[in-house]
Amino acid sequence: MSKELEKELGGKAGMLLMTTFQLREARLQASSSSSGSNHLLATLSNDIDGNDDDTGVDTNEDAFIETKMDNDPVSAMTFLLTQIVKRNYLGIEDKLIEDAQSVMECGRHRLSSKARDVIKGYHKEVANCLDWIAEFGSSSLRTGGNNGYANRSRNDLRSMSMNTLSPDPHTELLNRINSVRKMKHNMGRSALMLSGGGAQAMYHLGSIKALCESGHYDDIPVISGTSGGSIVAAMCAIKTKEELLSDACVPHVATDYGQTGEMSKGKIRWFPTLVEMGAYWLSHRLLVDSKEFKRCCDFYYGDITFEEAFKRTGKHVCITVSASRTKEENLGGGSNSGGAQRLLLNSISTPHVTISSAVAASCALPGVMAPAKLVTKNSVGTKESFEVDGVEWIDGSVQADLPFKRISTLFNVSNYIVCQTNFHVLPFLRKPHHPNLKSFYWRAFQTCEWDMRNRALNLSRFGLFPKIFGQDISKVFKQKYHGNLTLVPRFTTMQVFGLNALANPTVEDMKIYLQNGQAAAWPYLSVIKEMLRLETSIDRCISRLSERMRKISPDSDFQNLNNDLMSDASASHAYMFSAHRETELLKERVDSLENENVVLRRKLDEMNRAVGISVISTTISKSPSQIGFVSYNYTEVAEEDKKED
Numbered sequence: 001m002s003k004e005l006e007k008e009l010g011g012k013a014g015m016l017l018m019t020t021f022q023l024r025e026a027r028l029q030a031s032s033s034s035s036g037s038n039h040l041l042a043t044l045s046n047d048i049d050g051n052d053d054d055t056g057v058d059t060n061e062d063a064f065i066e067t068k069m070d071n072d073p074v075s076a077m078t079f080l081l082t083q084i085v086k087r088n089y090l091g092i093e094d095k096l097i098e099d100a101q102s103v104m105e106c107g108r109h110r111l112s113s114k115a116r117d118v119i120k121g122y123h124k125e126v127a128n129c130l131d132w133i134a135e136f137g138s139s140s141l142r143t144g145g146n147n148g149y150a151n152r153s154r155n156d157l158r159s160m161s162m163n164t165l166s167p168d169p170h171t172e173l174l175n176r177i178n179s180v181r182k183m184k185h186n187m188g189r190s191a192l193m194l195s196g197g198g199a200q201a202m203y204h205l206g207s208i209k210a211l212c213e214s215g216h217y218d219d220i221p222v223i224s225g226t227s228g229g230s231i232v233a234a235m236c237a238i239k240t241k242e243e244l245l246s247d248a249c250v251p252h253v254a255t256d257y258g259q260t261g262e263m264s265k266g267k268i269r270w271f272p273t274l275v276e277m278g279a280y281w282l283s284h285r286l287l288v289d290s291k292e293f294k295r296c297c298d299f300y301y302g303d304i305t306f307e308e309a310f311k312r313t314g315k316h317v318c319i320t321v322s323a324s325r326t327k328e329e330n331l332g333g334g335s336n337s338g339g340a341q342r343l344l345l346n347s348i349s350t351p352h353v354t355i356s357s358a359v360a361a362s363c364a365l366p367g368v369m370a371p372a373k374l375v376t377k378n379s380v381g382t383k384e385s386f387e388v389d390g391v392e393w394i395d396g397s398v399q400a401d402l403p404f405k406r407i408s409t410l411f412n413v414s415n416y417i418v419c420q421t422n423f424h425v426l427p428f429l430r431k432p433h434h435p436n437l438k439s440f441y442w443r444a445f446q447t448c449e450w451d452m453r454n455r456a457l458n459l460s461r462f463g464l465f466p467k468i469f470g471q472d473i474s475k476v477f478k479q480k481y482h483g484n485l486t487l488v489p490r491f492t493t494m495q496v497f498g499l500n501a502l503a504n505p506t507v508e509d510m511k512i513y514l515q516n517g518q519a520a521a522w523p524y525l526s527v528i529k530e531m532l533r534l535e536t537s538i539d540r541c542i543s544r545l546s547e548r549m550r551k552i553s554p555d556s557d558f559q560n561l562n563n564d565l566m567s568d569a570s571a572s573h574a575y576m577f578s579a580h581r582e583t584e585l586l587k588e589r590v591d592s593l594e595n596e597n598v599v600l601r602r603k604l605d606e607m608n609r610a611v612g613i614s615v616i617s618t619t620i621s622k623s624p625s626q627i628g629f630v631s632y633n634y635t636e637v638a639e640e641d642k643k644e645d
Contacts, residue, residue: 008115012090019084020122026080027129030073030136074136076170077129078179085126085183085534087414088484092119096527097485104523123530127537133176134544171595178592184538188414190531192220193483196227196397197421198365198501199271202254202510203489204232205561206517209249209418212241214525219532220412224318224403226396228421228501230362231270234301234355237309237317251510257300258320268299271504287502290360290369297356304359305377307351316411318346320356320396320403324371342399344406345374352376353386361393368502372539397422401479415531416483419520423498425481426488485527489520 007014031579088094095111096119102110109116192211194204204225211217218241225233236250247258254270256263270293272280277287309317322342343350345358357375364372371392376384400406401422407413420426492512494500505513 004112005115005118008111009095009118012092013115016090016092016118016122020125023080023084023125023129026077026309027125027132027385030077031132068623074133077133078176079127081126081133082179082183082186085538086186087188089122090588092122093484093527093531096118096530097524100523100527104520123533126534130180130537130541133180134460134541136286169552170549173545173552173601174595177216177545177549180538180541180545184535184542186411187534187538188218188412189222190415190417190535191222191224191403191411191413193404193416193418194223194229194233195401195418195422195425195481196395197423198227198228198497198498198504199503200421200423200498200501200513201232202492202505202513203389203421203517203520204229204419205253205510206489206514206519207487207521208232208236208244209514210518210521210525211528212245212249214529215530216525216528217241217244219536220417221314222316222318222407222413224320225362226320226349226401226403227363227365229298229321229419230359230396233317233319234359236315237306237355238304238314240313249514251507251514253511254505254563263299266295269504270296271502272492273504277374277502284370286368286370288369290364290372293363293369294356294360294372297360301354301356301359303354303356303377303381303383305352306345306347306353308337309355310347310351316346316348316408317355318403319355319362320400321358321361321374321393322396322399324392324394342396342403344403344410346410350374350376350386350408352378353614354383357386362396364393365395366398376533401481402483404480404483416485417528417531418481418483418486419517420486420488421483422481423491423496426491426496463465463580469618484525485531486525487520489516526602 009016020503068576096116099109099111099116102108194201197203208217211220223233223236225231225236232248235244239248247253252259271277271288272292280289281287306317309315320342345353354375357372361372361374364370371394373392374386376383376386396403400418402418492500500509503509
């Protein structure tokens, strides 16, 4: 390790190099030992066939049994990986983010090429180890079933025992899948979070375009959008990657969507002109007609529900809305007034809600638009109102611009890629060109920020925080507006003060939004690639093991839970306080212990049979509730030995 590398990565450099070296050596050793075991198996089989001396055979068999029991490369590899497969291991993702920030601001890397190669080499080696776990033993695992031990002679059983000392293939693969799924739970998932910002949220389309062109978009299964960000998130829900590039991430998306000319003929716009806003304000004390905005949403998204959108694209898209509170409902103050506070709409919690109504509600900012109602579509296609506590819904940014906790609970998300376009948030986000976090300037700035948040919190607790248009917006000052990686585009002077937030984007405006949105994402694409590398490797490993499981047990009811993000890891959070879920977990634990007991008994019986103690007749039960359960019938071989003598 060079001094330069140690200076850049600190004491973590040595640990990272050592970890990579240990993984590589373990993988190579396991591969060589597995091939050596196959050679030993063939040699001992030949010795048994040519030697009827019980003493010699037993000696060789004992040596072989000891070798097989002591050599378990899959368990050894899994043990190593479970200690290091975690989010931001040794802080290497933070180092990559700082390096990308330097590239964005200064045009040069902060880390040397050698330091970056060390980090990438670690991720690559972990991916190689996961691939090895998925492929190891693919040609040697048996197909299971009744081996017919009772109908074979003693010498045949001895030679067969050499090939049957490995665990049942169904149990072996199931154990691997469970181990890798635990790694997946520990690692968590990445989510793309699109903030609000009105029309300025069109910057998100540029970031989406950069992710699609780089090939990383398919590896992000969870997308969240709030307020203006919900407009882009809804596009991601209903359109594939190819359709996003051809229909959504284009300059004419806000003026001639689909290039049919229908928007111009029907006067369909996201936001009215300044004159129309003024006229509507004089008569309704609002700037935007919510009915016209809903008509625009219907034109873009139709009546597609969250469930239908998920079946089409496979993306878990979430849209946040907040409950509307009138002055009468808020007279009592406190956190219990008015009932529900916010709602996370997605294909799991609200599958039948239409995306169009969700976007209209999430963009209903108090003072700009009237509260909106959510709409559902039943099984026969009839639209109905979605009632929760009898409330209407407003802009989701009022309560949670970035719903970290709810998405983490529902989808096991541990890494957040945030695209931030709220003009009122930008001054409080630290950018690479700002002074160091330990500088006096930044400490004083943070002190002022914390003081403002604390005052807002105290006023809200006593019910003294002023309400705007009858709505409590105190949580706007208490939210977290940045993630593990935060993409912030360069704003124009008008956008810095939010003057374009309610201006319908023209073709020229969209060109700027797309260009600057891409520019904000480009320096971080390499970081996003490394963040997603281990997640995709784990998914690929589970997918391969599941495919092998289906080949071995085609009649079983085993399900590949890798295709859907709702694995038992994330489901355990959703049913954390459910007694029914606790019962299911206990049953799963009992089944796991029984399977382990069966494997141990089988190994013991095979060892006894190899030295001529007993003959075992096995019967495999294929019941859906307990696949792979083995029942044993022991018979003494004294009578058989007498007949052979």
